[in-house]
Amino acid sequence: MALLQVDNMTHYFGGLRAVHDYSLVLEPGHIVGLIGPNGAGKTTIFNLISGIHTPSEGNIELDGKNLIGHHPHEIAAMGLGRTFQNLLLWRHMTVLEHVKMACYSQLEYSVWGAFFGSPLCRREEKRITAKAMHLLETFDVAGFSTQLAVSLPYGAQRRVEMARAMATNPRVLFLDEPTAGMTPDELNRMINIIRKIHADFEVAILLIEHRLKFVMELCERIQTLVFGEVIAEGSPEEIRNNPDVIEAYLGREDIH
Amino acid sequence: MRNRTTTSAPAAGFRSRLRQFTASVPLIGWLLGIFGAVLAEYFLGDLVSYYLGLPKIPVLFGLLTVLKKPLLIPGILGYLVLVYAIPVVIIVRIMQKPANRLAEFLAGKRVTIAALVHLSLFYGALHLWADISDYRLLVLKLTMIAIMLTLSINVINGYMGEFSCSHPGFMALGAYTASTITLLLFANDKQFGPALLPEALGFYFFPLALVAGGIAAAVGALVIAIPSFRTRGDYLAIISLAFLFIVKSIIENLEFVGGPRGMSSQPDYANLPMVFTVMVLCIWIINNFVRSTMGKALNAVRDNELAADAMTVDTRRTKIITFLFGAFWAGVAGGLFAHVLRYVNPGSFGIQRLAEILAMVYFGGLNSVTGSIVGAVSINVLSEALRPLEIYKWIIIPLLLILVMLYRPTGLIAFTEFKPRELMRPKTTKGGE
Numbered sequence: 001m002a003l004l005q006v007d008n009m010t011h012y013f014g015g016l017r018a019v020h021d022y023s024l025v026l027e028p029g030h031i032v033g034l035i036g037p038n039g040a041g042k043t044t045i046f047n048l049i050s051g052i053h054t055p056s057e058g059n060i061e062l063d064g065k066n067l068i069g070h071h072p073h074e075i076a077a078m079g080l081g082r083t084f085q086n087l088l089l090w091r092h093m094t095v096l097e098h099v100k101m102a103c104y105s106q107l108e109y110s111v112w113g114a115f116f117g118s119p120l121c122r123r124e125e126k127r128i129t130a131k132a133m134h135l136l137e138t139f140d141v142a143g144f145s146t147q148l149a150v151s152l153p154y155g156a157q158r159r160v161e162m163a164r165a166m167a168t169n170p171r172v173l174f175l176d177e178p179t180a181g182m183t184p185d186e187l188n189r190m191i192n193i194i195r196k197i198h199a200d201f202e203v204a205i206l207l208i209e210h211r212l213k214f215v216m217e218l219c220e221r222i223q224t225l226v227f228g229e230v231i232a233e234g235s236p237e238e239i240r241n242n243p244d245v246i247e248a249y250l251g252r253e254d255i256h
Numbered sequence: 257m258r259n260r261t262t263t264s265a266p267a268a269g270f271r272s273r274l275r276q277f278t279a280s281v282p283l284i285g286w287l288l289g290i291f292g293a294v295l296a297e298y299f300l301g302d303l304v305s306y307y308l309g310l311p312k313i314p315v316l317f318g319l320l321t322v323l324k325k326p327l328l329i330p331g332i333l334g335y336l337v338l339v340y341a342i343p344v345v346i347i348v349r350i351m352q353k354p355a356n357r358l359a360e361f362l363a364g365k366r367v368t369i370a371a372l373v374h375l376s377l378f379y380g381a382l383h384l385w386a387d388i389s390d391y392r393l394l395v396l397k398l399t400m401i402a403i404m405l406t407l408s409i410n411v412i413n414g415y416m417g418e419f420s421c422s423h424p425g426f427m428a429l430g431a432y433t434a435s436t437i438t439l440l441l442f443a444n445d446k447q448f449g450p451a452l453l454p455e456a457l458g459f460y461f462f463p464l465a466l467v468a469g470g471i472a473a474a475v476g477a478l479v480i481a482i483p484s485f486r487t488r489g490d491y492l493a494i495i496s497l498a499f500l501f502i503v504k505s506i507i508e509n510l511e512f513v514g515g516p517r518g519m520s521s522q523p524d525y526a527n528l529p530m531v532f533t534v535m536v537l538c539i540w541i542i543n544n545f546v547r548s549t550m551g552k553a554l555n556a557v558r559d560n561e562l563a564a565d566a567m568t569v570d571t572r573r574t575k576i577i578t579f580l581f582g583a584f585w586a587g588v589a590g591g592l593f594a595h596v597l598r599y600v601n602p603g604s605f606g607i608q609r610l611a612e613i614l615a616m617v618y619f620g621g622l623n624s625v626t627g628s629i630v631g632a633v634s635i636n637v638l639s640e641a642l643r644p645l646e647i648y649k650w651i652i653i654p655l656l657l658i659l660v661m662l663y664r665p666t667g668l669i670a671f672t673e674f675k676p677r678e679l680m681r682p683k684t685t686k687g688g689e
Contacts, residue, residue, distance in 0.1 A: 050566060071572075072565040081566075088563035090556050092623065092671055100549050101556050105568035107549060111577055114548040115541045121548060128549065168568050 003028045003204050004049075004080075004172050009058030011048055018044045019228040022058070024206070026172060031198060031205040033215040035239075036225035037248060042208045043085060045225070046174050050082050051075040062172065077105035081170025083161045085177045085208075089149045095160050096145040099132035100125075102167035132167060138200070139163040139193065155186040162193065166201060173203045179214055187214065194218060212249075216240065224248065281348050282683045284362070284374060285355030289344040291381040296343045298384050308334050315391050319641035359682035370680050379532055386528055393528060395640055397596045400535040401589050402632040406616040407542050407625060408585035413614075414622035414670075415546055416578050417558030419489070422480060422496035423586050423613050425503035428605035429476045430469030430587025431594035432507060435519050437465040438595070443523050447514065455523070462525040466534065466591040473587025474580040476503065481579045485572065500610065507602045518601025519594070526595035534592060538585050543625050543674050545581070554578055555623070612639075615657055621667030625674035631667065 004026040011019040019041045026032055034042050048055045051072040060067040067075050076082075090098060106128070113121040136142040139159040144152055149160050158178060165173060178194065179187050191214065198205060209215045215222060216236040224232040224245045232242045239245055301313040308331040314321055317340075318332035348355075362370035386393040405423060412420045440448045442458030453461075476499070484495040508516045545551040553574045556564035565571050594600040612635070620631015635653065642649040660668060 052562070052565075071570075072562075073568050073570050076566050076568040084563065084566075088560045088566075090559035090563065092555055092559060093552065097549075097552055097555075101552055101564070101569065102567040104549065104553060104570075109550070111545075111550060114545050114550040115581075117544040117548075125549060164567060 002026060003063055004206075005059075005061045006049060007059040007061075009045075009048060009055045009060065011044065011053065011055045011057075017228055019048065019055070022225075022228075022230060024223070026204045026206060028171070028204055029198075029202060030221065031194075031207060031219050033207045033209060033219035033222040034225060035209060035212070035215055035222060040225040041228040042225055043176055044228075046082060046176055046206075046208065049075075050080055050174065073105070076168055076170075079169065079171040080174065081165040081168045081172070081203075082174035083158075083165050083176055083178060085180060087157055087161055089157060089161065091148075091150055093149060094146050095136065095141060095149045095152070096129070096132055098149050098160055098164045099135055099167045100128050102164045103128040103131065106169070132163075135163045135167055136160075138166075138196075154181060155189070158182070158186075158190070159193065162197070166197060170201075170203055173197070173205045175205060175207045175209075177208050177210060179209065179211060187211070190214075191217060212240075277349075277352075280356075280683050281352055282355055282359035283680050284359050284377065285348050285351050286344075287374060287377045287381065288351050288355060289348040291377055291384075292347040293340045293343040294381045294384045297339045298387065301339060301388065304335055304338055305331075308332075308338075310335060313388055315389055316395065316637065316640055319637070320644060323642070323644040356682045356684055359680060363677075363681055367677050367680075371676055374680055375536060379529070382532065383528060394596070395636070397526065397528065397531045397592075399633055399636045400531050401593050401596065402613075402616060402636050403629050404535055404538045404585055404589040404592075405613050406620060406628040406632040407539060408582045408589065409613055410617050410620075410622065410624070410628045411542060411546065411554070411578060411585075412582040413617060414624070415551070415554040415558070416575065417554075418575070418579075419493040420496045420579070420582070421493055421610055421614075422477075422499040422503075422583075424605040424607075424609040425496075425500040426473035426476060426583040426586035427590030427593065427609070428503050428507060428600075428602065429473040430466075430590030431600045431605070432469075432513055432519070432590075433472040433587070434465040434469035434591030435522050435594045435600060436513060437468055438462065438523050438525065439519065439521075443521065445521065447512075447519070458523055459525050462530065462595070463534075466588045469591035470584040470587035473583040473590065477580050477583030478576070481576045485575050485579075500605075500607070504602050504605055507605075514601075516602060518599060518603075520599040522595045522598045522600075524595070524598065526592050531592055531596065534588060538588065539625065539629075542581075542585065543676075546625070547673060547675075550574075615653065618667055619657055619660055621664075621670035621672075624667070624670050624672045626672055627667050627669035630669055 002025040004024065006022060006024040009019060009022045010017070022045060024032070034045065036042055044053070047053050049060055049067070051067065051070055051074070054068060062075070062078055062080060065078065067078070093101070107124055109118060109121040109124050112118070133142060133145065136145055139162055141156050141159050141163065144156060144160070149157060152160065162178070175194070179190050182190060194205065195218070197203065207215065207219060219236060222234065222236055222239045223230050224239060224242070226248045231244045231248065232239055234242070297313065305313050310328060310331045314332050314335055317336060321328050321332060362373060382396060386396050405427065409420065409423045412418055438458060439445045441453045441461065442451050442455050444450045480496055480499050484492045507513060513519055546554070553564065553569045556567070556569055557571050557574055561571055616631040616635045617628060619635055620629070621627025639649065639653060642652055645652065664670070
């Protein structure tokens with residue numbers, strides 16, 4: 001059975017049909033790419049699956065459990081982690097606090113424990129600190145742990161955000177343009193990082209990306225989205241040679 | 257410690273040595289010094305003030321007298337130096353090494369024990385200081401209550417970044433609930449009749465009455481929280497301001513609690529140890545909360561709610577709990593307030609009280625326990641000191657606030673963590689910084 005299954009999802013913003021009849025089957029351990037021009041509805045699909053918007057029609061299941069109608073934090077705690085296109089970091093929090101915060105749903109202590117600093121609370125804080133430090137080391141940002149996340153260089157901020165997403169113990173990871181604004185060097189580094197988390201944490205990944213090179217290299221399967229509709233789906237090779245995709249990306253070829 | 261090595265000019269040398277010296281004294285050393293100074297005042301204060309030509313011991317470091325009788329300024333300065341400065345310096349100097357050893361010993365203990373030692377020393381100093389006059393006692397108690405109010409509103413307005421205006425309303429709920437309980441159960445009151453329980457029990461039941469006041473305030477907060485947390489920002493400010501006026505007019509129209517005349521002759525349960533203990537508990541619990549990951553969720557909600565939600569933080573629950581939590585402490589502070597003044601009327605919980613509380617929290621600093629304490633103490637003391645100016649006081653304090661907002665937009669000490677362990681650590685000359 002598929003880990004994440006989306007069936008015939010459609011969504012309207014007022015009268016605008018943002019997503020039409022979108023379906024996805026994400027098997028455990030797979031990497032699927034979602035490409036398409038600006039405004040095609042890629043991020044909307046992320047927001048629909050992760051619960052920020054509720055789809056007008058359709059069905060979403062994670063590991064056999066229906067996700068529709070759940071709050072985003074519940075869906076995140078069920079094992080769907082995500083990053084954001086424009087790096088939603090918290091302005092006044094350190095790198096370590098960012099990653100610890102993502103362990104919120106795993107905290108065993110109650111709010112009373114937090115008020116009185118109960119032994120359980122202290123133990124749990126210690127546990128998630130260790131976990132967070134481990135993740136920071138994995139993403140090569142442990143040296144920044146006590147700094148404010150927003151004061152870091154851009155590439156490091158991206159990695160902090162990935163570490164934060166991984167701290168929620170996801171089984172499915174959504175990456176929204178992980179290489180936006182990156183230099184070629186940083187891009188190669190990001191490819192290695194995504195390969196690494198894919199191998200180490202055994203997550204299935206759904207990836208939005210603009211750079212075709214990046215998608216072609218990482219993904220086993222690619223969906224192309226135009227005006228909210230999937231116009232092509234297949235292996236990187238098939239997508240590369242699909243005339244509809246070429247048309248959507250490069251414009252119509254004039255026939256002489 | 258920038259100037260420690262470059263000691264070319266003698267003045268700079270003295271200053272750097274002074275700084276080096278102050279950095280090498282642990283907190284307990286300063287507390288011992290303060291205790292000594294207060295002790296000196298307790299026994300020698302009358303004598304010193306007599307020889308300096310002062311009518312009596314300057315009550316609030318002479319701040320009140322300065323504006324009323326400027327001619328006494330030299331005498332007051334002399335008094336401050338003789339009674340406060342010199343004993344502090346001498347004791348701190350002598351006790352530097354033993355105090356460091358003591359701090360080192362306490363650092364090996366559990367943080368609660370170390371904190372209790374520090375707090376009892378501090379309480380001792382406050383008690384002796386307040387023993388000199390009733391006015392001092394009153395100012396001290398009101399300052400402690402202000403600290404609780406500031407801290408609890410900081411949880412909502414600073415840590416969570418919402419703008420709540422209903423704090424005086426919560427205070428009123430707490431004050432009236434606690435007063436009703438104590439007057440009904442433990443006092444022979446003309447409104448509520450004779451005491452239902454033996455009066456001797458009253459003092460021990462008082463904390464429960466305060467908790468009941470806090471719970472009443474929290475229930476009031478729930479009434480605002482449920483409709484208003486669907487929206488953000490300005491809406492909460494407006495709804496909470498409305499709540500403040502609703503509470504005030506309900507109380508004004510409730511004959512059974514005295515209506516606009518208010519309630520009076522509450523039993524005298526809020527003595528200094530009681531107020532001090534409740535304040536310390538308040539600071540301790542709030543500080544525990546905001547330093548835990550569960551409390552840090554407030555910052556996540558404030559800085560980016562969408563991201564907080566995506567990182568499994570239950571934002572709605574977080575916001576409601578925090579709002580109730582802040583309101584609870586405002587209610588407790590209100591209960592204490594009623595029993596310190598032993599009189600409450602709806603008029604004391606109006607927009608002016610709100611302005612005072614907001615001034616304290618924004619002056620001291622958002623998102624900071626230390627800032628709240630500093631803000632509450634400085635605005636309170638300032639407001640007492642400027643009392644002789646009467647109405648002009650309300651020109652000077654807001655001006656000061658504007659200056660702070662211009663140069664430090666988030667307040668004097670904002671976005672810091674209050675770490676008791678750090679505060680109490682020993683400071684040997686080598687590892688001073």
